[in-house]
């Protein structure tokens with residue numbers, strides 16, 4: 004009888020990347036994170052605003068390499084945002100989220116870029132602009148066209164994608180594109196890698212949520 008495959012260990016992980024989700028309250032940051040890590044969608048009445056900072060860990064395979072992602076989700080509401088600089092420290096990728104059915108959240112992206120420039124430890128941090136809730140197209144409530152989103156992203160020199168946490172459209176692609184781009188930019192991460200004390204063994208799933216937590220300190 005063949006012996007069971009031994010579980011992959013942390014050594015097989017090419018790198019660990021820190022990703023952040025930022026954007027106005029209600030744009031769907033937590034919903035995107037939950038969809039990506041747990042393939043789960045909560046009904047609107049089950050969702051509550053993020054207080055402080057939440058994070059999840061996920062292992063993802065991109066182009067035959069295995070990456071560990073710690074994905075941080077902050078509160079979009081100003082009154083819960085007390086941790087700003089520590090939140091940005093050491094991040095290699097940032098996902099800036101707006102809601103395609105709310106023009107103001109798109110216009111506020113400029114402010115989120117300013118905050119990012121102020122607190123980010125690297126100019127080279129990989130950014131993607133995500134127009135979420137594109138499923139609302141069918142209900143005719145879109146306020147930001149894909150063309151406007153793309154044009155803004157081009158101007159800011161970032162990646163761009165439209166997503167729906169509700170229908171899954173584009174969600175995995177949004178995260179994978181950022182990982183791919185970070186992986187192509189070794190100066191962003193190679194110095195920071197190395198074994199961490201107390202690293203946890205992973206089990207054999209190709210992609211698995213390893214842990215999560217909430218930090219409101």
Ligand SMILES: Nc1nc2c(ncn2[C@@H]2O[C@H](COP(=O)(O)OP(=O)(O)OP(=O)(O)O)[C@@H](O)[C@H]2O)c(=O)[nH]1
Pocket residue numbers: 026027028029030031032033034035045046047048050051052053054077078079080135136137138139166167168169170
């Ligand atoms: N139709 C639709 N609704 C969405 C989508 N993503 C999120 N929502 C809804 O938008 C609302 C806000 O979602 P959240 O994920 O809590 O938004 P957030 O950006 O994390 O909000 P804060 O924690 O306050 O910063 C909830 O009612 C979600 O159900 C989507 O892709 N499509």
